[in-house]
């Protein structure tokens with residue numbers, strides 16, 4: 101489950117290294133508009149509404165004024181997203197636009213550098229500029245650092261010799277600094293973060309949110325068409341999590357992410373509700389239904405028959421992306437009254453245009469009653485570790501009536517049973533929570549005839565700037581911190597099996613939970629011990645002849661043991677050989693997630 105929150109996209113998996121790269125959605129002539137930028141030496145910098153902007157989508161530019169009588173290098177720098185990872189094995193691609201607002205006789209070099217906050221230069225390039233350049237001109241340079249500092253306290257800088265540029269004014273726009281990306285995709289993904297997620301072998305990617313789809317207001321809702329095409333044509337928006345989204349990670353980039361990580365999208369469309377509790381009136385939904393149809397056609401349409409699909413083709417992907425599931429809104433149990441008509445119109449129209457798509461409702465199952473009757477619901481639960489253990493049998497009692505469930509967001513977030521969103525919330529997942537989630541997940545496996553998908557949420561968190569915790573994977577400018585819940589998700593994902601094998605049922609409300617699956621040649625036993633004591637189990641595998649040794653991969657620790665920037669590898673999965681037979685015993689440690697793999701003869 102992905103959404104642009106906690107810098108998951110910008111400053112996270114989107115590989116752009118410069119923060120506030122295009123001064124999108126800021127108020128010109130304010131100090132705040134310059135966030136992440138700072139002047140160097142005596143330069144004067146200001147974000148202005150450019151008289152001739154680079155594009156309609158990017159009205160602002162950075163005005164650099166070099167005072168008369170100055171000397172030495174003057175200019176400005178960008179601190180990145182709380183640091184810039186400088187790696188000598190990488191070649192960085194830097195770019196920006198510049199122009200002189202009025203012709204001048206200046207002729208000289210702009211020096212583009214990667215340097216430490218104390219002035220150590222790691223990479224430098226120069227580009228000649230002339231004062232006769234009065235229209236926007238793009239500069240593209242490569243930067244190859246000569247060393248890899250451990251510290252990420254580094255800046256991207258653009259400077260000019262103050263003496264020779266004395267009294268000059270230069271405008272700049274649309275900066276960008278990219279390292280190499282995951283699978284080399286242009287405008288792509290941060291390699292280490294993408295690899296971490298790829299190694300979880302996820303099957304699907306829910307996008308674009310979560311709350312970040314909805315907008316804190318109607319005007320700031322997520323709109324697919326504002327997130328595609330040339331980066332200079334993307335205005336960005338104030339996201340739902342207190343920071344501006346560049347939308348450089350837009351709908352096409354999301355689809356490429358799915359393609360590159362071999363996942364399929366579960367794509368949401370805006371469904372007429374924003375978080376200020378505003379619902380589009382029933383008789384005014386048509387334009388937003390059309391926008392949703394266009395969004396879907398951008399992903400799967402025929403370029404010869406649909407403009408959005410033709411746009412996709414023009415951007416380099418003529419063939420449709422695989423798309424089965426479309427979610428109508430997000431958490432519309434907050435607005436279930438209007439969802440009654442919003443669902444009716446969105447689902448009615450979308451299923452008429454795209455009859456093969458599986459539409460997912462986001463209100464509570466069957467409450468309210470919706471028409472057409474949803475065949476798919478997205479359930480969310482944020483609760484205590486104990487709740488997850490106690491609800492391992494949550495879906496066992498669900499009626500088998502042709503309805504399928506997506507456990508779209510779930511996580512153990514707090515041990516505060518009276519208010520999980522109050523005091524006592526977890527900043528990082530811990531083993532009490534992760535073993536509770538594992539107990540719940542054994543129930544999802546047991547009920548996988550009706551639970552078609554499940555995803556922990558939220559996914560990513562920049563430890564320098566975050567709003568919601570805990571998250572599956574944390575990171576800073578150079579490191580990735582997979583949590584105990586990440587390893588739990590990974591253990592279940594890479595040991596999925598293809599068939600559920602009925603077994604003795606765990607005790608409801610107990611502390612020990614398991615599920616048994618198999619693929620062709622291996623029986624896979626997942627065990628969650630949510631209690632404070634190790635538990636011995638006896639397994640009888642009747643009518644299956646197994647080899648005498650198998651493997652056990654165990655994730656265990658104390659209740660509050662947790663991976664964090666301070667203790668990044670406090671709890672890691674450990675795999676060992678175990679003795680197996682038609683009947684064998686296994687002891688699950690306290691607060692543990694265990695996966696036994698038993699080879700079948």
Ligand SMILES: [NH3+][C@H]1C[C@H](O)[C@@H](O)[C@@H]1CO
Pocket residue numbers: 103309310311312430431480509557558568
């Ligand atoms: N409030 C949660 C529910 C919403 O769907 C997400 O954006 C938030 C964090 O995962």
